[in-house]
Amino acid sequence: MTQPQAGTFRCLSSICTHSGCPVTEVTTTIECTCHGSRFSLTDCSPTVGPAVEPLPEVALTVEGDLLVLS
Numbered sequence: 001m002t003q004p005q006a007g008t009f010r011c012l013s014s015i016c017t018h019s020g021c022p023v024t025e026v027t028t029t030i031e032c033t034c035h036g037s038r039f040s041l042t043d044c045s046p047t048v049g050p051a052v053e054p055l056p057e058v059a060l061t062v063e064g065d066l067l068v069l070s
């Protein structure tokens with residue numbers, strides 16, 4: 001789960017699109033420590049390879065104070 005802007009939430013798969021390791025760190029990017037791929041917090045695209053595909057997004061809705069997976 002990320003919040004790239006206040007009130008805007010995104011839910012992403014935590015499985016790296018390179019070879020399936022779980023991404024393990026979120027700093028200024030989402031990082032997979034298996035082979036060094038990094039993904040953008042704003043659009044999930046890879047900013048550093050070897051991954052070439054973005055992290056898949058999971059549909060999410062905001063219902064009051066709750067975040068609900070669709």
Ligand code: FES
Nearest residue numbers: 016018019032035
């Ligand atoms: S599995 Fe993530 S970089 Fe290779």
